[in-house]
Amino acid sequence: MRSEAISKLVMHNDDDDNKPLVFKKSVVIPSTVKDGDSEDDTIISSRKSTAPEQKINSDDESDDDEAPISSSLQKKKHVNEISGSDGNKLLVKKFQNGSKLESKGTKVSGKRLLEKDSSTHQSSMKKHKASSSSAKQDSAKTENLDRKRKAVVSPNETDDDDVPIAKRIKSDSSNSKTPSAKLKVTKQSSTSSSKKPEVTRGASPPPKKRSKRSKKDSDYAKSSKSSPSGDGKKKWTTLVHNGVTFPPPYEPHGTKILYKGKPVNLSPEQEEVIPLSLSLRTLDDCDFTPIYEWHLEKKQKNKEKKGKKQEQEEKYMWAIIDGVKEKIGNYKVEPPGLFRGRGEHPKMGKFKRRIHPHDITLNIGKDAPIPECPIPGERWKEIRHDNTVSWLAMWNDPVILKKDKYVGLSASSSQKGQSDKDKYENARKLKDHIESIREAYTKNFTSKDVLKRQIAVATYLIDKLALRAGTDKDDDEADTVGCCTLKVDHVECIHPNQLKFDFLGKDSIRYENTVEVEPPVYKAIGQFKAGKSDSDDLFDEIDANKLNAHLKELMPGLTAKVFRTYNASITLDKTLRRETKDGVDINQKKIVYDQANKEVAIICNHQRAVTKSHGAQVKKLKDKIDELKEGLKQLKTNLKRAKKGEAPLEGSDGKKTRNITPEAWEKKIAQQKMKAEKMEHDMQTKEDLKTVALGTSKINYMDPRITVAWCKRNEVPIEKMFTKTLQEKFTWAMDVEPDFRF
DNA sequence: AATCTTACTTAGGAATCGACTG
DNA sequence: CAGTCGATTCCTAAGTAAGATT
Known part of the structure; x- marks a missing residue:
């Protein structure tokens, strides 16, 4: 058998x-x-x-x-x-x-x-x-997301309320560590940092240029593939860590x-x-x-x-970079499992094999001790000492993903904080160029040169609809698209000048939106579609590379994704300025904020699945509201009776009700009303947000300084807006001036 | 100029936490 | 004091985009 x-x-x-x-x-x-x-x-x-x-x-x-x-x-x-x-x-x-x-x-x-x-x-x-x-x-x-997208039309530009970008950046970017100085609780490592911290510390400041390292891996790494990549900038001077942990053996x-x-x-x-x-x-x-x-x-x-x-893993949680102890993001190697992937992934169901030490390449300071391999009898694949990259360890499983997996510092590290800040500073620069960029692409909607026209229209869509760039994909990935990879049948022209988008984007999340566009854009899209079949590329002349190359000419550092950051942050900034009222309580203010957050999330198409208990939750609220309303009726009756000098009716539960003055009844009624209204509002919000994910934009798109500054102006404690981890991630933004504008 | 390789950010859902309720 | 449920954190997939290679 x-x-x-x-x-x-x-x-x-x-x-x-x-x-x-x-x-x-x-x-x-x-x-x-x-x-x-x-x-x-x-x-x-x-x-x-x-x-x-x-x-x-x-x-x-x-x-x-x-x-x-x-x-x-x-x-x-x-x-x-x-x-x-x-x-x-x-x-x-x-x-x-x-x-x-x-x-x-x-x-x-x-x-x-x-x-x-x-x-x-x-x-x-x-x-x-x-x-x-x-x-x-x-x-x-x-499953249709019932949210009705509102043609999110003009991200409206101009508005130069602005703050010299350079201002603070200048001062602290030169010396990276400053901003978080006091917050770096764990500053000096207790463990091995004693080795030689001062020496290295002193040496760290010059993080500027210097592309490659000249004397690389001669005798060290056995086979380093010779491509020092990343952005070529020096990322650290000394780096000490203990490697990674592995899932327990089966x-x-x-x-x-x-x-x-x-x-x-x-x-x-x-x-x-x-x-x-x-x-x-x-x-x-x-x-x-x-x-x-x-x-x-x-x-x-x-x-x-x-x-x-957890105790055992503690030692793997930290790295000491330039003498500073920092948390590592993902020090655990991923366990084996079945690959699911998102959406209709060609590789779903494949077995994701166990990763062993001999799959892992470590990156560590030249003078740091090489971590002992945690699995007896095995050894690391390779040891590198490349300070132009920030990762600490790396592996891959080509069967599942041709892409490598990296172990790096956590979001709360100053290294990640710095690059987050850089991202927003870069996006803020767009303020100074956006007007002319929009002018330029508008002009090119009608260019005779197809390539120019396609670039213009694509840029427009990225700007106006916050579409992703749409870099090319392999066939063994889910079939999703971004702007440059849109197919003909993803966009429908609706006379006289509306475009209906319907496609699967990142994570196979559906993007469905109908917008009114400038007539020249409408016309151009019609031309791009003409003579092609449904599955052909809408933008056949361009790809994300070309588009970015073009953008780069308009502004150094400009790429397609910068528009998303820019539009998300500028929207938050403007909406908060416009909608926040003085003299209302903190909860009211938070509602305003969440509303602005929601607006951003919708622009970015950040969705989530409706929770399985959503229906029940709403019903519960509804019932409670009905109950309150029922109670209100009774209160009103009693008010009337009190005015006539009669005793109140007894409650439905048969209990005696206290006899009080009409004024007291009025007060009760008002309170009850408030309560009901609040619940009504909560219910509405819940329904409103059932498919909208607010977190993604908060974490990745909205400059935290906007939020911090808003909190300062409005006396809202920051912990109302940022969870503990978010506060840690955004330490670099905490000391912003209250009048900061994105 | 297309493609490949590398390294880093962005993303939704599952798992877990923790406050609340019965 | 267990069970629920919303909030938060964890996990890792899926993007972007650079630089190198063909």
């Missing part, structure tokens, strides 16, 4: 990874995950109830990868794996009920799916990247799955994959229940051991 079952369940599809093995009908478990180099892709598929007979086995190659995707994709209902017990329970239920399953699937991925079977974007790549098919035909249902538990009711032995590696995908309980004949139960138990136990673990 065993071998038979295993051979059905297990399959070793070494290499040829890259095949998008997605949610098909079988579970594929690497039979030989030889640590490290096995690149097995494992797919745990969720299956629909259809085709129950079908092999659970997928040994025949045809089944094993690519081909079938398109058809299976359409039916696929993705299940959110690795979820907590809750999700699992849900799932179990759903498995018993097809239609429920459907809805769950839709919820998970459907939100982001565009409803367009018609479009069949046959890999439209202008770069004709021989995509095998990519068959993107989602027919999935779209501990085989020996619990079995059942195949046709009979237990099946699993190798430790096979076992590991299964607990990683526990939201899936059965594949017809397979029964994962025993393992599932083991998993629940284990989860409980882990909770208890948590404190101890």
Whole structure:
């Protein structure tokens, strides 16, 4: 039995990874995950109830990868794996009920799916990247975000209320550490900083130019690839850290799955994959229940051991950079798991393998001790000493992402703070150029030169709608677009001069917006679309590179994303100035702020899924309001009676009500009214914001100095606006003058 | 000039925290 | 004092954009 079952369940599809093995009908478990180099892709598929007979086995190659995707994709209902017990329970239920399953699937991925079977974007790549098919035909249902976008038209320019940029920047950028001086609680490291802090400290200031290091890696790093990149600027002088931590090794538990009711032995590696995908309980004949139960138990136990673990990790949390102890952002190596990806990702369901020390490259000061490899008997892949980059460690898993993963300092570090500040300063410079830039592109809406016209229109869209640049993508990523990669059918012309946008952007979030545009733009878009098919590039003459190259000529440092920062921040600044009233209480002021924040979030299209309890929450509020209103009626009756000198009626609960003066009744009524109104407002806000994510713009787009200054002017404590971590991230902004203007 | 490589910012959802309620 | 629920933090995917390579 065993071998038979295993051979059905297990399959070793070494290499040829890259095949998008997605949610098909079988579970594929690497039979030989030889640590490290096995690149097995494992797919745990969720299956629909259809085709129950079908092999659970997928040994025949045809089944094993690519081909079938398109058809299976359409039916696929993705299940959110690795979820907590809750999700699992849900799932179990759903498995018993097809239609429920459907809805769950839709919820998970459907939100982001565009409803367009018609479009069949046959890999439209202008770069004709021989995509095998990519068959993107989602027919999935779209959950419409009911927010009605209002043609966010003019970001209106001008308005030169401004503050000399240079002002403070000057003073502290030259000496990086200053701004946070007092806040750097942990300044001097307790640990090893004693080594030679002063020496290095003194040497640190000249962080200016100096592109490469001249005498690089001669004898050190064994193979440094010779490309000192980053921006070529020196990022540190001394750098000490302890490397990274790894997830605990997998501990085989020996619990079995059942195949046709009979237990099946699993190798430790096979076992590991299964607990990683526990939201899936059965594949017809397979029964994962025993393992599932083991998993629940284990989860409980882990909770208890948590404190101890944290203690052990403490040493990995910090780095000492130029003598200053700073928190590291992600010192934990990512654990293995099943890759989901966002939206309709070609690689979803692939097994994300375990990362070992020999996958990891460390970057550390030349004089710092090289961290001991935490896993006995293993060693780091490489040690570098590159002070033109800020990362401390790096690895990658090409099967899943060709991109590298980096370990770096946390957002609260002064290094990150400085670059955050630089970002906003750069965006502020746009104020001085925006007028002429707008003039210039407006002029070029009608240029005879198609390339110029396309650049003009693209820039306009980026400016006006805060679209992302749209850098080129590979075929093995989800099919999403930004401005330069828009396809013909993503924009619809609505007579006489409206454009309707509908496409999936970053994270497969849908961008849906209808705006009125200048007639020349309308016309130009019509021209760009003319003679092309739906899946062709709207802007065939340009890409993000070209666009940025052009922008750079208009203003040094200008790129497409600067417009997003600029428009977000300027909008916050203006709206706050306009809407904030004096003499109202803090809560009122916060409402104004949140409203402005919301405006920005909508401009940037920052969305979130409606929480599953949203409906219930609203209902609860509603009920409470009704209750209050009911109470109001009674109060009014009693007021009348009091005026006539009658005693109040007894409450509905039969209790006696105190006899009080009409004035007292009036007061009660007023209070009750206030309360009801406030709740009404809360409910409205909640409904309003159910699909809007305020956090993203707060963290990344709105210059924190605007908020800090506003707090100072309005006597609002900063902790009302920024959480603790946000305050830490924005220490560099805390000492801003109250009259700061973006 | 297109493409690849590198390194860094931006992003939504899951997990966890912590205040509140019954 | 457990269970709920909104807020916050964690996690890591998915962008941008530079510089190097072909």
